[in-house]
Amino acid sequence: MIPASFDYQRAASAEEAVSMLREHGEEAKLLAGGHSLLPLMKLRLATPSVVIDVGRIRELSYLRDGGDQVSIGALTRHRDVETSELLQREVPILAHVAGLVGDPQVRHRGTIGGSLAHGDPASDLPAVVLALGGTLVVQGPGGRRDIPATEFFQGFLETALAPEEMLVEIRVPKARGGWSYQKFNRRAIDWAIVGVAAVRNGTTGVALVNMGPVPLRASAVEQALAGGASAADAAALAAEGTDPSADLNASVEYRQHLARVLVRRALEEAGA
């Protein structure tokens, strides 16, 4: 479990990180909490020649009340998201789910931005931000731009981030209505075999964990609900448009079954 050799650089600001990314291009990887990147490096599945440590950029760790939304610095740790009174009050699903990521060690090191930028379809937070209809703010050499969460996740571990860009902020609308997060796993520390985030905020947003190569919105379910379908009828559509893979924990068929059951339970709990 020894990574291939690499150079280590530490960025003091987002600007510096972006200029380091410019210099090293696709050979570089950003290191935040390290809980996704370092295991891949130790298994030599990732062999970046330069690791740019952004984990100590304090100015990107914050939670701010922005009126009808909450802005979260990309380097805010899961533990701070989990315990934020602002989020617990205004976006309770996000605080709750941050408390389900990995184990306490992971939550004290891992960051919300790291989790989203990694784009793992099995992670909890991408689905929550999708269901909330959040926005991701990225910084590049030319300044900042906003990317809707729905457009951010593009392929397996691929996002809309350009090689020279860094995720700096996540904005989520306040969502004090009904919500539910169904995480189905075998051990508390595991990724979800299937997960479902449901948020009622005017309309009902539903997103799925581990039901395809990217974090997904359950569009068929959302449309059925918008058309007045019952929770049970809408949930029956949960596997539509999904493309889950099979692994040691679950076959494709079982995942699709779980998606239907868990979406129904999520909608019932959220009061949709």
Place this chain on the structure above:
Amino acid sequence: MTVTGVPADGRIGTPLLRKEDPPLLTGEARFVEDLVVPGALHAAVLRSPHANARIRSLDISGALASPGVVAAFTGADLREEWAQPLPCAWPVTADIKIPEHLPLAVEHVSYGGDAVAVVVGESREAAVDALDAVVVDYEPLPAVVDLQEALTDRVVVHESLGSNRCYTWSLIPDPAAVDSAFAEAAHVVKERYVQQRLIPNAMETRGVCVVPQPFGGDYTIYSATQIPHILKVMLGIVTGIPEQKLRVVAPWVGGGFGSKLNVYAEEALCLALARRLKRPVRWTEERIENAQATIQGRGMIQEIELAADRDGRVRAVRVNLLADMGAYLQLVTPGIPLLGAFLYHGVYDIPAYAFTCTGVFTTKTATDADRGAGRPEATYAIEPAMDALAHQLGLDPAEVRRRNFIATEKFPYSSAAGLVFDSGDYGPALDQALELAAYEATRKEQQDRRNAGANKRIGIGLSCYVEMCGLAPSRVLASLNYSAGGWEAATVRLMATGKVQVVTGSTPHGQGHETCWSQIVADRLGVDPDDVDVVSGDTALSPAGMDTYGSRSLSVGGVAVWQATEKVIAKARAIAAHQMEASEEDLELVGGSFQVKGTPSRSMAIQAVAFEAFTAHNLPDGMEPGLEAQVTYDPPNFTFPFGTHVAVVEVDSETGDVDLVRYVAVDDCGNQVNPMIVEGQVHGGVVQGIAQALYEEAVYDQDGNLRTSTLTDYLVPSAAEVPSFTLGHTVTPSPTNPMGVKGVGEAGTIASTPAVMNAVLDALAPLGVTALDMPASPQRVWEAVERAKKAAEGEER
């Protein structure tokens, strides 16, 4: 826990805090990897990615040219280093087939992970990086994964052996009795169970560091091992280095569960490399290597048949096993099924017995001892079979068990399998467990939920178990063709200042020997346990030992400490009597002082006696100076801990999720030296058994690739996955030893797997599910429910 606020004076039976814990908790404890050895080279091992292949060619020149690399060797390069192949110490039958097992394979690899080359570098990183530069040309051959497929010999793992059948071992004392019991049976139960392979996953992976001593050709071998004494003997045999030139040290060792009860390729390799390179050589196992190249546990297909009369009394049990040896025989691989072979009748009075086991080679990692070793398998066969019998008879599982228990008045009980159970009292343990589990109320809730058609179904599982511990009477081992004895040695020494040194051959790797041995000595001598120091794990300091496995430490090694202490007391009494001008019979040892009976003012502290023994100024005529005694204790019989565990699960029939909601363990390990350590052993053991039932499985694909070689894929559960346990105890002292102790290190693992699986099947029985393989993963449970539903629909049509 029962620790806080309980006064613990350290005497036997008190929950003295573990002496081991401060160094472990502060990081002061030093494991092999922590040892600073100036000038040490680092070895890295290249392993086969194929389960079965011929090595066409192997080129190490690229590795030799890599930066920081000092040497690199192939199997052929090192062939002359080995006086003997790696040992199998338990050739269970005269005609057993034993494949040659060299530390580095030469022409053929037989499992994914088989070592083919070693690179030695100035740093670990240099050695690991250079592995990529070794070029191996393999000719892949078909893998042999399935046991029944292996028996067909369509693909033979070791061509020189001609067959994958390693051995067949039988224990059928009276075949006619078995046949007639089945012929006359009113009820016959026939079940088939699969023991999935488990990866023991000690928290510390293996590690070894061999240091050549500057003069005399001696070597010190530091190893993360359970068995420094056996390792010393075996490494001498493998390398041809005279045994007296070897010193093995097991420093702090971070768990083993049996996986470090072995002699491994890397231990021999580092010794041979140190001899060849004349420098210290060390190796630390990576976690993925640990999954592949350290032994695995279980791996059996079990067929068990019960013949019962009209009332559900079992008259015969017949067992057939296929046991997966893996590709090679490690130290005691073939013997593991034999450790359970005598216990397939469980706690029941079954007069006719038949057991047969066939060992089978496959292209997988070798199996060997894994917590419980043979006994969890036996319990997992008889206990689910008893549930199947209860189901067939329409009886409560507790009632069927009660009808079949060996009656308390029958002890000592001669079993049909040939053991003499020294003691037992099974009914009270069952009663207590049922009460702690609120059995009747839970049964009612179960029925209420069934009546309401609830999605979450309750299941209750029982497991009444007995194990044989205290391995082992040496003569019994001889009859099983085991190549060593089962004794244990101890020395108890009072030093000039009255402090006590205990030297034990039993080598801890997490159990708490230091605490318990201190308590035994403190209790007998009446001294403070902090005044007792325990020396272990170094063959130079404790030359005689048989090490730690099979729940043997207390009931063999602890008894040796007790007996050595008694010998010390006898000598001290003679000295005190001489000094006090009293007769020995008039002296009693009270609170650490010899007193004249009836005249407590006339006394002499044990420490003062120790000083007199040290100065030798005034000892009885002819007495040797010094106050110490050495005992080598060979137990006259095994010990037989028992108990009842109850699991209550909630099964989500829609998702297949199993939630363990309550767990009760009532164990009888005889007299307890430290109840806190007993609780800890039960907790850890129970979790490990739950893990087999619900979480863990070493999964191989058809090509023989291990798919669960990381802790992401191999699901070791944590405290978050289990409820708080309810523990109870009964105390039936073992008459086999003077302490009345039995052993508890494996009890939890032995008992818990069937309790949990019986509970899961109990929950699913009304849905028509009658069998379920382990682990009972959500998908497996869901599929079983779906299959049963479809079958029921088919019947309706």
